[in-house]
Amino acid sequence: MDWQPFVGQLVCCIDDAPTNAFCITEIERGTIYTVRAVTDPDEFIAYYLGGDPAEIGLMLEEVRRERIPDLGEVPFRLSRFRPLDPERIAIFRRLLAPVDGVPA
Incomplete structure (x- = not known):
């Protein structure tokens, strides 16, 4: 992977x-x-998930997996996700925000 995830x-x-x-x-x-x-x-x-043994895993706030005996909560593979830039998301949110009282 070409990015390093963080909490x-x-x-x-x-x-x-x-x-x-x-x-x-x-x-x-x-x-x-x-x-x-x-x-x-x-x-x-x-091996259990069928992935790269060198790949790091992610646990997500929105998804809590059931704990498996001897494994605990199994993470998701990093390759299943792409990072998002919060600044770019903020720009789109501002574009989509309703505009109050704009005269025509």
């Missing part, structure tokens, strides 16, 4: 394929999430 960062989901045993979608592509924790790479979890 509190806004990220956008780019891969919402189900990765749990029940094929339940837990995250939605295009949705913005907040990073709750950044985890170190874990070979066992990578």
Whole structure:
């Protein structure tokens, strides 16, 4: 990955394929999430999820996964997200904000 996530960062989901045993979608592509924790790479979890053993994981404020015995809460792979620039988001929010009393 060419970016380093941090707690509190806004990220956008780019891969919402189900990765749990029940094929339940837990995250939605295009949705913005907040990073709750950044985890170190874990070979066992990578094997369990089918990913790169050197990839770090993310836990999200908006999604709390059920704890798995001997694993705890399994993080989402970093490659499933892209970072968002809060300044760019603020610009779009200002553009979309209602304008009060503009004379015609």
